Amino acid sequence: MRGVTSYIVRQIAWPLAFATLTLTGVIWLTQSLRFIDRIVNNNLSLGSFFYLTILVLPSITAIILPVATFCATLYAFHRLATDSELIVLSASGFSRFALARPALYIGTLVMVAMYTTLLYLLPIATTTLRNTQYEFRNDLAGMALLEGVFNTPTDNLTVYIREREPNGDMLGVLVHDNRNPANPVTMMAEKATLIRTPDGPRLYMVNGNRQQIDPQRRTLSLLYFDNYSLDLASYAKKEGQAWREPSERFINDLLYPDLNDPSDVANYNKLVVEGHRRIVSPLYVPALILIAVASVIGGEYNRRGHGRRLVTGAAAAITLQILSLIVAHLATKSITLLPLLYITPLTFMAGALLLLREPVRRRVIGRA
Known part of the structure; x- marks a missing residue:
């Protein structure tokens, strides 16, 4: 049996x-x-x-x-x-x-x-x-940004790179912040580096400018900088207390x-x-x-x-x-x-x- x-x-x-x-x-x-x-x-x-x-x-x-x-x-x-x-x-x-x-x-x-x-x-x-x-x-620091292309890692951020060096540095960078459509901000830099920090990803830009239009005065605010740090963590989508499926x-x-x-x-x-x-x-x-x-x-x-x-x-x-x-x-x-x-x-x-x-x-x- x-x-x-x-x-x-x-x-x-x-x-x-x-x-x-x-x-x-x-x-x-x-x-x-x-x-x-x-x-x-x-x-x-x-x-x-x-x-x-x-x-x-x-x-x-x-x-x-x-x-x-x-x-x-x-x-x-x-x-x-x-x-x-x-x-x-x-x-x-x-x-x-x-x-x-x-x-x-x-x-x-x-x-x-x-x-x-x-x-x-x-x-x-x-x-x-x-x-x-x-x-x-939401790991923007790990995002693959392509050369010669307007990359959109999130809905409110657009990044353009002219050239990428072998060590990861980016040349000819343009960043457009559209979180506030009525008051967009555009930043341009000769060189930038995307790194991770304990507080989240940051984009360090060198030799550039920050452009912002005042909608009330209809004037352009132009700020030149030698070094500028852009906090990318604020661009990440906040999940909040989502309902569990x-x-x-x-x-x-x-x-x-x-x-x-x-x-x-x-x-x-x-x-x-x-x-x-x-x-x-x-x-x-x-x-x-x-x-x-x-x-x-x-x-x-x-x-x-x-x-x-x-x-x-x-x-x-x-x-x-x-x-x-x-x-x-x-x-x-x-x-x-x-x-x-x-x-x-x-x-x-x-x-x-x-x-x-x-x-x-x-x-x-x-x-x-």
């Missing part, structure tokens, strides 16, 4: 690992492309790029694992059926539920991984990603929102539904596993193959995934529909279990 269980577990584990790595890699690659622009503009290292892209893995994994588990189980049982191994095991006394048990063992491990990801890793990774992106976006919150913050926070009250349904969705999402794993197993060995035996059954099983799995999205959307509109989040996977699970029942063998009694 243990040998058979271990054998079936191995038949599922290898396709599961392959499907998980393949699907995660493809989605991770597409998601990482949106960080390319940030890496180029902020002159970040390759390590920073991988750090940002790794932070999106928990959200990808939570979506991939149920699908990968279904595909691996369906593939493994179809292969066992094609090689007539399931027929031999059934003839040896293994019931359908006994054959499905190894797949459920795999499903239990996947559920533990999903609960760990959804309840712990996802909020930590999402919060860290948001904070890191904010730091990179549901993906950034732990389960307790989702199920029990802060009723003193107007934003939480306005998004109460959204937060509560997200909390219950994290609880119920791992339950889709055993439901999908049972659908995969039932599509191969459930119902009456058919010698013509399992093509139609595989299509039916795949259609049932897709329907379950679509219903999960629909139910979550409806529950967000009306919190009274929240039980449907749990009823949906349990209904498909019950239907698959019914198909896995052993067929009733009728005895034919002949006449004496």
Whole structure:
């Protein structure tokens, strides 16, 4: 018994690992492309790029694992059926539920991984990603300023560089400060250096002038300087106390929102539904596993193959995934529909279990 269980577990584990790595890699690659622009503009290292892209893995994994588990189980049982191994095991006394048990063992491990990801890793990774992106976006000292181009590192700052020296110094610099559109300031310098300080990034300019127009007097104020320090930290966008998205919150913050926070009250349904969705999402794993197993060995035996059954099983799995999205959307509109989040996977699970029942063998009694 243990040998058979271990054998079936191995038949599922290898396709599961392959499907998980393949699907995660493809989605991770597409998601990482949106960080390319940030890496180029902020002159970040390759390590920073991988750090940002790794932070999106928990959200990808939570979506991939149920699908990968279904595909691996369906593939493994179809292969066992094609090689007539399931027929031999059934003839040896293994019931359908006994054959499905190894797949459920795999499903239990996947559920533990999903609960760990959804309840712990996802909020930590999402919060860290948001904070890191904010730091990179406002790190003006790391901004890559191109030669001969009017660079706009922020909405209110324009920088032009005629030439950049190998040591990083900039020649022929023009800086236009438009934070106050009614009173813009323009600075020009022969040479400038962009450096980091404990108080934030600063642009040190040498041999230049500062031009400012007085809108009331309609006069130009011109100030020549030998050395001028421009504090770039004041140009950074202030994040303030931004509202935390549901993906950034732990389960307790989702199920029990802060009723003193107007934003939480306005998004109460959204937060509560997200909390219950994290609880119920791992339950889709055993439901999908049972659908995969039932599509191969459930119902009456058919010698013509399992093509139609595989299509039916795949259609049932897709329907379950679509219903999960629909139910979550409806529950967000009306919190009274929240039980449907749990009823949906349990209904498909019950239907698959019914198909896995052993067929009733009728005895034919002949006449004496």
